[in-house]
Amino acid sequence: MCGILGILGQSNSAASAYRGLFTLQHRGQDAAGIVTWDEQESRFHIKKGLGLVSQIFDENVINSTPGRMSLGHTRYPTSGANQLSNVQPLMCSRPHGLALAFNGNLVNYLDLRRRVRCKGQFLFTENDAEVMLAQISLFMEEEAFAFDFEKKLSHSIKSLMQIAKGGYAGLLQIAGKGIAAFRDPWGIRPLLWGEKTLASGEKEYLFSSESSTLKFLGFKNIKDVSPGEMIYVGLDGTFHSEILVSRNHHFCMFEWVYFSNPDGILENVDIYQARTRLGEALAKTVAPYIKSGELRPDCVVPVPDSGRIAAQSMAEALGLPLREALIKNRYIQRSFIMDGQDKREKAISHKLRPVEGQIKGKNLLLVDDSIVRGSTSKRMVTMLRECGANSVTLVSSCPPITHPCTFGIDFPTKDELIAGDRDNDGITKLIGADKVIYLPLIELYMALGKTNLCTGCLTGKYPLNCDEASEFAEWRNEQKEQKLENNMPIRE
Numbered sequence: 001m002c003g004i005l006g007i008l009g010q011s012n013s014a015a016s017a018y019r020g021l022f023t024l025q026h027r028g029q030d031a032a033g034i035v036t037w038d039e040q041e042s043r044f045h046i047k048k049g050l051g052l053v054s055q056i057f058d059e060n061v062i063n064s065t066p067g068r069m070s071l072g073h074t075r076y077p078t079s080g081a082n083q084l085s086n087v088q089p090l091m092c093s094r095p096h097g098l099a100l101a102f103n104g105n106l107v108n109y110l111d112l113r114r115r116v117r118c119k120g121q122f123l124f125t126e127n128d129a130e131v132m133l134a135q136i137s138l139f140m141e142e143e144a145f146a147f148d149f150e151k152k153l154s155h156s157i158k159s160l161m162q163i164a165k166g167g168y169a170g171l172l173q174i175a176g177k178g179i180a181a182f183r184d185p186w187g188i189r190p191l192l193w194g195e196k197t198l199a200s201g202e203k204e205y206l207f208s209s210e211s212s213t214l215k216f217l218g219f220k221n222i223k224d225v226s227p228g229e230m231i232y233v234g235l236d237g238t239f240h241s242e243i244l245v246s247r248n249h250h251f252c253m254f255e256w257v258y259f260s261n262p263d264g265i266l267e268n269v270d271i272y273q274a275r276t277r278l279g280e281a282l283a284k285t286v287a288p289y290i291k292s293g294e295l296r297p298d299c300v301v302p303v304p305d306s307g308r309i310a311a312q313s314m315a316e317a318l319g320l321p322l323r324e325a326l327i328k329n330r331y332i333q334r335s336f337i338m339d340g341q342d343k344r345e346k347a348i349s350h351k352l353r354p355v356e357g358q359i360k361g362k363n364l365l366l367v368d369d370s371i372v373r374g375s376t377s378k379r380m381v382t383m384l385r386e387c388g389a390n391s392v393t394l395v396s397s398c399p400p401i402t403h404p405c406t407f408g409i410d411f412p413t414k415d416e417l418i419a420g421d422r423d424n425d426g427i428t429k430l431i432g433a434d435k436v437i438y439l440p441l442i443e444l445y446m447a448l449g450k451t452n453l454c455t456g457c458l459t460g461k462y463p464l465n466c467d468e469a470s471e472f473a474e475w476r477n478e479q480k481e482q483k484l485e486n487n488m489p490i491r492e
């Protein structure tokens with residue numbers, strides 16, 4: 001999962017891209033990059049590095065990247081090692097000078113890689129963004145004699161959508177021309193856009209993975225890029241939008257449950273309100289246990305920060321006090337999106353500190369947004385017990401995650417999921433809780449108010465055929481082993 005943005009308008013677009021990337025930092029903390037197109041010098045400027053946005057860029061860096069259009073990227077690697085060569089935006093020089101910022105995952109990465117190599121294109125990384133960029137450049141070359149640039153572009157992106165299987169959103173910057181924004185035909189990964197009218201009367205456009213970026217930078221008329229749609233905005237004022245490929249829409253439910261900023265809106269659903277409804281649905285799920293006397297909770301404890309909204313509405317609906325018994329150290333990175341179990345475990349114990357006075361002798365309802373690997377949950381339950389909790393019931397506002405995600409969220413194998421092959425008793429025992437309660441799937445649909453969701457990781461039923469995903473997972477493991485043998489950097 002990554003964050004992407006693209007801006008076309010004022011001369012200092014990199015400054016807006018830099019500010020905007022802070023609103024996407026939670027989507028990837030391993031690396032970030034900005035590329036601008038400088039019309040004066042007819043060249044790209046690119047700055048990228050490993051680490052947080054604040055560690056990579058400063059005012060001097062931004063002032064040395066002039067240009068009216070920019071792409072920005074925050075990276076969480078689901079494909080390719082965490083090294084500088086994989087940091088986006090990626091660039092290539094054929095046929096126009098292209099830069100790509102990409103979010104998601106290609107299920108048929110290996111097939112696309114083979115196709116690209118067959119056409120004589122050399123690849124430098126194991127990054128699916130590079131394969132996508134190479135494929136676009138090949139399609140654009142095939143269209144080299146097309147007279148109309150927009151047609152050539154839309155034919156190329158359409159050809160890509162016809163062969164690329166997966167959940168993805170892309171922003172393509174074309175040297176001297178403009179930015180093309182496109183989203184997978186199933187609409188799995190998010191991409192939004194908005195506009196602003198400049199003092200000159202010209203329009204400025206912004207594309208981003210989240211509506212928060214658009215609101216933060218003062219853009220209006222915020223809309224989703226539709227599934228299978230390409231929107232092209234040009235430096236010459238061109239605006240072109242077209243649905244290139246149409247499939248059944250299946251938006252990732254995890255964006256509302258966990259990933260996106262709570263101040264945003266996705267697919268016309270307010271994320272804060274959706275999480276509030278998830279909490280109310282949890283209250284409905286937990287209430288019978290309280291009524292029967294099986295549970296006698298003293299208070300509700302949210303897991304900061306992503307479990308807080310559901311915990312609050314659940315506590316209100318149950319008439320229980322909400323107690324912040326786990327305090328988060330804000331200077332430790334988000335543990336789910338760290339690469340590697342070891343890093344995650346360390347981050348959890350540093351990240352959350354217990355408030356003993358709110359825990360000792362109490363029966364606690366601990367509310368988290370989801371339980372993925374169970375490492376965070378186990379550590380938190382242990383911490384609460386060490387502080388003298390009488391009982392700990394763990395409540396998840398997401399149903400059990402039983403299957404891998406092959407569309408860009410980093411739980412690629414069933415083995416690493418706590419609910420992958422365990423029943424509720426097995427999960428409860430491993431976590432060390434007194435009880436674990438999950439939100440039922442039907443309640444998730446009702447709380448989000450949508451039926452056209454991707455729930456592949458909850459049901460094993462994906463919106464598209466994912467047979468090639470296992471070949472990709474095997475290949476990835478082989479790569480990992482080879483790198484270990486050669487002592488090269490890998491991501492877990």
Ligand code: SF4
Nearest residue numbers: 252253405454456457
């Ligand atoms: S499988 Fe799960 S995490 Fe992946 S896109 Fe679908 S709903 Fe989202």
